[in-house]
Amino acid sequence: MQVEALSRQEEFEAYAEFGHEVYRDNPYWVPPDRHFQVGLISGEAVDGAQTRVRAFRAAEGERTLAVITAVVDEAYNRHWGERLGHLFFFEARRGEEAAAGVLLREACDWLRAQGAQAARFSMLPGWQLPLTIDAYEEVPTFIHTYNPPCYHSYVKNAGFETERGVVQYQVEFTPELARRYEEMVARATEAGVSLRPFDPGRASEEAALLTALQNETFAAHWGMMPLSVPVMSGLIEGLGEALVTDFIRVAEVGGEAAGFVFSLPDLNQALHGLRGGADPAALPKAVAAIDHGILLIIGVRAPYRGRGVNLALGARSYLAMIERGYRRASYTVVLDDNWPSRRTAEKLGARVTRNFNVYRKGLA
Numbered sequence: 001m002q003v004e005a006l007s008r009q010e011e012f013e014a015y016a017e018f019g020h021e022v023y024r025d026n027p028y029w030v031p032p033d034r035h036f037q038v039g040l041i042s043g044e045a046v047d048g049a050q051t052r053v054r055a056f057r058a059a060e061g062e063r064t065l066a067v068i069t070a071v072v073d074e075a076y077n078r079h080w081g082e083r084l085g086h087l088f089f090f091e092a093r094r095g096e097e098a099a100a101g102v103l104l105r106e107a108c109d110w111l112r113a114q115g116a117q118a119a120r121f122s123m124l125p126g127w128q129l130p131l132t133i134d135a136y137e138e139v140p141t142f143i144h145t146y147n148p149p150c151y152h153s154y155v156k157n158a159g160f161e162t163e164r165g166v167v168q169y170q171v172e173f174t175p176e177l178a179r180r181y182e183e184m185v186a187r188a189t190e191a192g193v194s195l196r197p198f199d200p201g202r203a204s205e206e207a208a209l210l211t212a213l214q215n216e217t218f219a220a221h222w223g224m225m226p227l228s229v230p231v232m233s234g235l236i237e238g239l240g241e242a243l244v245t246d247f248i249r250v251a252e253v254g255g256e257a258a259g260f261v262f263s264l265p266d267l268n269q270a271l272h273g274l275r276g277g278a279d280p281a282a283l284p285k286a287v288a289a290i291d292h293g294i295l296l297i298i299g300v301r302a303p304y305r306g307r308g309v310n311l312a313l314g315a316r317s318y319l320a321m322i323e324r325g326y327r328r329a330s331y332t333v334v335l336d337d338n339w340p341s342r343r344t345a346e347k348l349g350a351r352v353t354r355n356f357n358v359y360r361k362g363l364a
Contacts, residue, residue, distance in 0.1 A: 001065065001099055003106040006055040012042045015055055015067050015089075022091050022148075028139050029146050030268045031275060032089075036238075040127065041069045041089060050075045054110050058096075058103040065099035066092035070107040072114045076124065076225040085111030085119045085363070088128045090151065097154050104158040112363045121160055121359035123223055126231060129333055130166050130356035131155075138354075141168065141294055141330050142268040145356070155359050163360035164222065165336035169350035172328050173318070177349045181315035181322075188251075188312030193258065195316045198248035207233040209250065213260045217299030222335060223358070242267055242287055246320035251300070251309050259300035261313035263321070266292040266330070293321040293329035298344070310344050318348065 006012060016034045023029035039045030043053040051073045058066045071086040087107055092100040108119050122145060123130045131147050132140065140146040171177065185195065198206055211232040218224045236243060247263035270286035295317055300309045314331070321329055331345040333356065 001058060001060050001102065003056055003058050003103055005110075006041075006057060009042070011057075012038045012055065014064070015041055015057065018057075018064050018067055019091050021064075022093060023146075026148075028137060028272075029275075030140060030272045037089065047075075052114055054107075056103055056107055056110075058092075058099040065096045066090070066103045068103055068107050070110050070119075071124075071127065072111065072116055073124070073225070079225045083115055083117040085114065085116030086124050086127065087111075087119055087121045088124070090122065090147075090155075092151070092154060094148065094150060097150075097157060100154040101158045104155070104160075108361065108363055117362070117364055119160075119361045119363055120163065121155055121361075123164075123166075123358040125224060126227070130358045133355050133357050135354045139268055139272045141292075141332060141354075142264070142266045142271075143294075143296075144168070144332070144354075152357070158361070160359040160361040162357050164358040166333050166356040166358065167336060167342070167352045168333055168354040168356070169331035169342075169345040170328060170353040171318070171331065171345075171348060171350035173322050173326065174349075178319065178322050180349070181319045184308065184311045184315040185319070188308050191307065192253055193307075193309055193312060194252045195249045195312060196252060197320075198243075198245040198250070200243075200245055203236060204233070206250075207236055209257060210248075210260055210262065213250075213257060213299055213301070214297065217259065217301055221338075239264060241284070244320070244324070246323075247293065247317050249313055249316050251304070251313055253304060253309075257301070258304040259298070259309050259313055261295065261317045262297040263293055263295045263317040263329075265290045266294050291325060291327045293318070293326050295329060295331045298341075310340075311347055314344060314348050 016037050019031060041055040046053060053071050055069045057064050068090045069088045077084055111119050122128050129145050131145055131151055136149060208229050211227055211229045215226045242265055250260045251258040269290045269292055270283060273286050274283060295314060298310060298313055318329055331350045334341045
């Protein structure tokens with residue numbers, strides 16, 4: 001068994017295909033966006049001046065046993081004043097714990113050589129969200145990680161420990177909740193808060209505004225880092241026709257932006273149905289049939305907190321989903337100890353339905 005650092009395009013493509021082997025008999029897994037993943041693990045889709053990337057695979061001859069990508073993001077480290085490396089897109093065959101351990105050790109050695117003093121496993125927005133620790137018999141929500149239970153043992157036996165817990169909330173819409181949402185919006189409106197939708201005719205300006213709001217409202221949020229306008233623009237453009245402008249709202253008070261909510265359809269509902277090689281032309285119809293939404297980001301600027309703006313934003317986004325015939329929605333992702341956000345989710349009628357772990361290992 002050998003561990004190899006990948007460097008050729010065909011190797012990155014094979015890396016992206018490996019998941020299909022790992023999850024061949026699993027009915028819940030949804031393949032990641034191949035183009036997006038290859039762009040990241042090859043380093044082509046990142047800022048080379050800020051980010052160093054190295055993809056690895058453990059193999060016996062030509063047979064891949066496990067893969068992982070190691071990343072050092074200098075923008076993240078400057079923001080938090082630490083020397084941290086990240087590990088993403090880990091996959092391994094069942095029963096290959098020894099190969100996984102050797103692979104993780106090699107990836108950590110590379111991070112250490114890059115100056116990292118610790119490694120975090122699977123948590124950096126824009127790259128990957130944490131490993132799931134439950135709901136293994138459910139299709140994951142869009143952008144979330146799906147993994148088999150054995151990965152936690154693989155990671156812990158490689159010397160990692162739990163760093164943070166993360167939850168996902170879900171709400172089942174009812175007429176009673178819809179009335180409650182309308183009351184939340186009405187109270188905010190009476191207090192001088194307007195909740196306007198995303199304007200696709202001003203997409204560039206809107207992306208710049210959402211980026212500024214995101215970076216201000218999440219500046220001190222654990223695990224986050226400043227986003228660039230191109231990253232936000234790429235997210236918006238990448239959604240294409242799946243972008244629902246009524247789901248994205250900007251709160252304004254006296255003409256000044258006070259906060260925002262960014263929600264989208266759960267595209268995994270559509271993508272999961274196409275996993276078996278269904279005709280891609282069926283995707284628009286599958287997207288139109290989605291009835292589950294995702295409240296992905298909600299942020300309120302400090303001067304406007306404690307005034308119900310957060311609830312009004314969430315409520316208005318959920319009302320837009322109800323108006324489109326959606327039956328349920330997620331509120332995700334939330335740190336275990338982020339009680340302001342958790343209380344917002346609960347006031348919106350949501351309950352925890354999935355849990356995730358972030359892992360860390362010292363490299364000193």
